[in-house]
Amino acid sequence: xxxxxxxxxxxxxxxxxxxxxxxxxxxxxxxxxxxxxxxxxxxxxxxxxxxxxxxxxxxxxxxxxxxxxxxxxxxxxxxxxxxxxxxxxxxxxxxxxxxxxxxxxxxxxxxxxxxxxxxxxxxxxxxxxxxxxxxxx
Ligand SMILES: [Zn+2]
Numbered sequence: 001x002x003x004x005x006x007x008x009x010x011x012x013x014x015x016x017x018x019x020x021x022x023x024x025x026x027x028x029x030x031x032x033x034x035x036x037x038x039x040x041x042x043x044x045x046x047x048x049x050x051x052x053x054x055x056x057x058x059x060x061x062x063x064x065x066x067x068x069x070x071x072x073x074x075x076x077x078x079x080x081x082x083x084x085x086x087x088x089x090x091x092x093x094x095x096x097x098x099x100x101x102x103x104x105x106x107x108x109x110x111x112x113x114x115x116x117x118x119x120x121x122x123x124x125x126x127x128x129x130x131x132x133x134x135x136x137x
Contacts, residue, residue: 004034009060013040016053042106063108067098069128074119109135
């Protein structure tokens with residue numbers, strides 16, 4: 001059976017409807033774009049729906065990977081917290097914030113509040129953060 005879901009990424013104001021088939025194995029299942037419901041200003045000129053989906057997905061994954069790299073690389077910035085359902089998650093210590101936006105060149109600008117200079121130095125040494133498409137404030 002084909003399922004359709006609406007995705008509103010937190011990296012832009014696009015709204016994309018994608019579909020997937022539950023008859024396909026979960027491990028190899030492919031999500032494909034079915035409709036651009038709303039295009040944000042940054043992605044309004046993208047040619048095809050597939051390109052649109054790929055670009056928005058790549059930006060969202062890049063942002064998620066950078067956040068994951070912070071959790072993996074900076075034990076001093078991370079704590080474990082038990083959720084209501086009993087599972088535990090990693091999150092930033094209170095007082096630290098992972099803010100992000102995009103500049104006019106569509107570079108990902110990370111606004112890391114509450115991080116020490118030593119922590120920033122560790123992050124800047126990571127290949128993910130040395131990418132010319134990433135700016136660390
Ligand atoms: Zn967009």
